[in-house]
Amino acid sequence: MRGRGAAPSLTFRLAWRLGALMLAAVVVAAVAVAWRAIATVRELDDTALHAEARAVAAHVVAGPDGTVRVALPAALAAQFANGDGQGLYLVFDREGRLLAGSDPEEAAAVKPFLPARGGLFQVPGAGVAGQAMIGWLERGTGPFGQFAVAVLQASEPREALIGTLLQEFLAAALWLLAPIALAAVAIAVLTLRSGLRPLREASEAATRVGPAHPGLRLPTARLTRELTPLVSAVNEALARLERGLEVQRRFSAEAAHALRTPLAVLMARLDALPEGVAEGAELKRDVERMARLVSQMLLMARLEGMPIEAAQEVELRGVAVEAISGLAPLAVRLGIDLALTEGGPVRVAGNRASLVLALSNLLENALAHAPAGSEVAVEVVPMSGGGGRIAVLDRGPGVAPAEAEAIFARFRRGARPAKGNGGSGAGTGAGTGAGLGLAIVAEIARQHGGSARAEAREGGGAVFVLELAREPERKLAAR
């Protein structure tokens, strides 16, 4: 998942925590069971030793001569037969003197460790025949008085048994527990993922929501109950936005109609005037200026009220060709050459119609200021960091550095005076703007995440630059 550092993934977090929990559970269970197993093995051993000691004690007899001996039945005697120290019994009298034993030589080694009251005792390593022993001391009373029987066995086999048991047990337990733990983590992660998949689909749908598709809603099908409130709330918010946009759109259309129809009637009446009517040309110029102002104000209001959809893939050279073609007749009438400098295709993410409009405004501005006989050039170049740049270069009076920013503000006029030849008014459409042309350019650039600026041109004149940094999303290539 993306951005684990900034926003940890829920799946990752769940898997991590559940995995840790499972590991801890396995360890605790293993330790608890092993501890119980060891205790049981020990207890069993202790019981056996105790039984043996009692059995031996039961067979302690005194001979007619007063000597004490142990008359074990064959089965019991076999256990102590081999003198390897694995099994050993010793019989002591009340004072601790050895009375009898299966291996009397070991008595000295055992004697210091005998407990005072009987019961379990241990003989540390190298005590008897070079090995640690564990034993049980059983006190008894015979016809010859009190005595004590000690039964011993090597403790090593017992520890070895415990070790083996533990190994076997742990191995079996782990083989059983590990897959269960893994399965639990996997099920948790899969449940989470499938539960969140509708959310991912909703996110994808959300990327397509925009002013161009205000009716789009996030899908609510298959959403889990936890996510439904969020997605429904987003959809309700989208519905409110759509209503707002619709009101804007309708107002914009109504305002355009209300303002333009009387202008159209007025212009038609002026056009119907017979030739040679005094002041006819001036009236036509006035109504043209009025029409242009209305046009720009409507456009500006719409740009600010309804953001444009700027996610199409737009080829900037094509934009330049369209804008230049649109203004070619005006340029010819003004005696100005228009040119597009050669270059490869430059693609940006944007809104084609808006970019044509922005460049047309820049060209109109340049034509209004460039002297007759000069050339207005358009440059389209890719930017090193991605995206592209459109520049409009003229040989007009240029832009004062102090004014370079201000001319993009609304209703800014006169800072860069248009050519004042009275004849260029009617019909040219240039130089008669309301001062909104460059503000519109700036707003369109802003909505493209780009910028518009004016600079001085080397050798005189101005350069107007439109920078568009957003690269088109290559959806097909990415999948």
Add this chain to the structure above:
Amino acid sequence: MRVLLVEDEPELRVLVRDALARAGFAADAAEDLADAEEHLRQAAYDALVLDLGLPDGDGLSLLDRVRRGAVPGPAGLPVLVLTARDGPEERVAGLDAGADDYLVKPFHMPELVSRIRALLRRPSTLTGPILEAGNLGFDPAGRTATVAGKKLRMTAREAALLELLLRRAGRVVTRGAIEEGLYSFQTMLGSNAVEVLVHRLRRKLGEAGATAEVHTLRGVGYFLEAPE
């Protein structure tokens, strides 16, 4: 040429219809969509001038019905859309819907008349066999050009270029369109073949005293314009 104007604003309807009549068209006017369909049933029109915001619906719906053949008359009927809406998207939407041209209110009558004439000149309409610009005339059938009535000698390729420029008079013909229209794929094109051809045509027009001029838009293309 019979033209139908659909416009709901009464004053504008009368003014535009009169202007079209003065310009030599047989102009009828309808005030809404229903009225317009009635007119289209009654007579065969050569062009339709259509306002978009009409009391009984959007003009684009009538345009759509014309293009689908749902109303009498040719589906390719030239349609010029008149509208008070001029957002960049709306302009594209209008052209996408099948409008041949688009004029935003307010407009000058001479502009409307010349746009309608341009529509009627379109090759698809097969009307007005002689292409004209100023004192320059071109007969596409005979491949002959005249300046002020005098025949102009030119090569087949020059004639083809002139026809291309005349059919889009006042509008830009891109270099790519000229290369596509004039040269087959087999032709090895020199980098300045089009420039040389335009230069020759321009010189011939100039020598013959044509009022129409071929203008160059460096890096873009060419266009021919005759002074009004």
